[in-house]
Amino acid sequence: xTENDKTKRPEFALETVDLRKTYAASGKNAPKEALKGINLQxxxxxxxxxxxxxxxxxxxxxxxxxxxxxxxxxxxxxxxYDIDKDMRAARRSIGVVPQELNIDPYFTPRxxxxxxAGLYGVPKSERRTDAILEAVGLADKANAYxxxxxxxxxxxxxxxxxxxxNPKVLILDEPSAGVDVDLRRQLWSHVKAMNKAGTTxxxxxHYLEEAxxxxxxxxxxxxxxxxxxxxxxxxxxRLDSKQLIITAQQEITHIPAALSRFNPTLxxxxxxxxxxxxxxxxxxxxxxxxxxxxxxIVDLTTREAELEDIFISMTHDQNSGQRL
Numbered sequence: 001x002t003e004n005d006k007t008k009r010p011e012f013a014l015e016t017v018d019l020r021k022t023y024a025a026s027g028k029n030a031p032k033e034a035l036k037g038i039n040l041q042x043x044x045x046x047x048x049x050x051x052x053x054x055x056x057x058x059x060x061x062x063x064x065x066x067x068x069x070x071x072x073x074x075x076x077x078x079x080x081y082d083i084d085k086d087m088r089a090a091r092r093s094i095g096v097v098p099q100e101l102n103i104d105p106y107f108t109p110r111x112x113x114x115x116x117a118g119l120y121g122v123p124k125s126e127r128r129t130d131a132i133l134e135a136v137g138l139a140d141k142a143n144a145y146x147x148x149x150x151x152x153x154x155x156x157x158x159x160x161x162x163x164x165x166n167p168k169v170l171i172l173d174e175p176s177a178g179v180d181v182d183l184r185r186q187l188w189s190h191v192k193a194m195n196k197a198g199t200t201x202x203x204x205x206h207y208l209e210e211a212x213x214x215x216x217x218x219x220x221x222x223x224x225x226x227x228x229x230x231x232x233x234x235x236x237x238r239l240d241s242k243q244l245i246i247t248a249q250q251e252i253t254h255i256p257a258a259l260s261r262f263n264p265t266l267x268x269x270x271x272x273x274x275x276x277x278x279x280x281x282x283x284x285x286x287x288x289x290x291x292x293x294x295x296x297i298v299d300l301t302t303r304e305a306e307l308e309d310i311f312i313s314m315t316h317d318q319n320s321g322q323r324l
Contacts (some may be wrong), residue, residue, distance in 0.1 A: 003022045010080030013044040013200035019074035034060040036224040046172035049211035052221040066096045079168045095162035096171045101154045103146030120165035135190040136160045136184045152179045171202045212307040222315045244274040247299035
């Protein structure tokens with residue numbers, strides 16, 4: 001980017017083009033191609049999820065963006081800055097919360113955030129140390145040694161460290177692992193506020209319901225390749241599957257002939273479960289057949305495809321027949 005362009009908002013907050021990484025052979029281990037030409041474009045202001053099984057390439061991708069791993073080929077830009085040609089500007093534009101709890105045990109949270117802010121050149125008058133400590137639930141531990149903090153507290157402290165320079169792009173690599181429910185809710189409340197204010201968020205998580213509820217777009221990586229990159233609603237619509245469970249007022253001794261074409265299962269003597277494809281069958285059609293069969297419904301529940309179903313379907317290892 002030129003000097004005049006640096007104050008402008010780029011088209012993408014984060015972009016990779018044919019990004020590749022091959023780890024060299026080591027001992028008896030052959031070379032490993034961890035990334036196989038990743039083309040990824042994350043719009044500015046997005047809350048974006050990158051999902052994948054263990055070993056799929058997520059951490060390699062994040063570590064390249066953070067400058068911790070050298071890419072083999074391809075390009076990567078953060079807020080328009082090439083990670084090689086404009087390394088300093090790219091690093092200033094990103095905040096990374098790693099999986100590893102890499103915290104100096106002899107620093108207090110306040111000292112650690114102040115030091116991190118200083119390393120990024122944030123003037124003392126502009127530092128938000130107390131506000132960040134409050135946001136990550138560590139205000140009461142501000143002056144405690146880091147070695148006295150629990151694992152969940154240390155992870156929240158890492159989130160705070162990534163926020164000190166108010167980065168344009170915030171990368172969260174499994175940020176809520178080991179964090180209890182209440183503090184997780186507090187953490188996400190603050191991150192969502194940052195996102196609403198314009199910060200682009202890239203999240204990796206094994207809590208798939210988090211990605212489904214928080215993210216506007218989801219990409220899935222498997223064996224070093226992107227196999228999906230779509231708006232969350234579009235991705236959830238991929239699996240043409242829905243479940244309808246009804247509880248009848250009367251006992252059901254057998255499945256009526258009018259319902260047999262839906263192939264329901266009889267659970268107990270009052271409950272029928274229908275698994276069907278919405279593209280081929282409507283729930284209203286099933287309900288009409290239940291009424292004509294003389295079945296009175298006292299309770300009804302439905303279940304649509306969830307992100308976990310999509311994830312398992314797309315990352316299923318066809319060679320071994322086992323789920324990753």
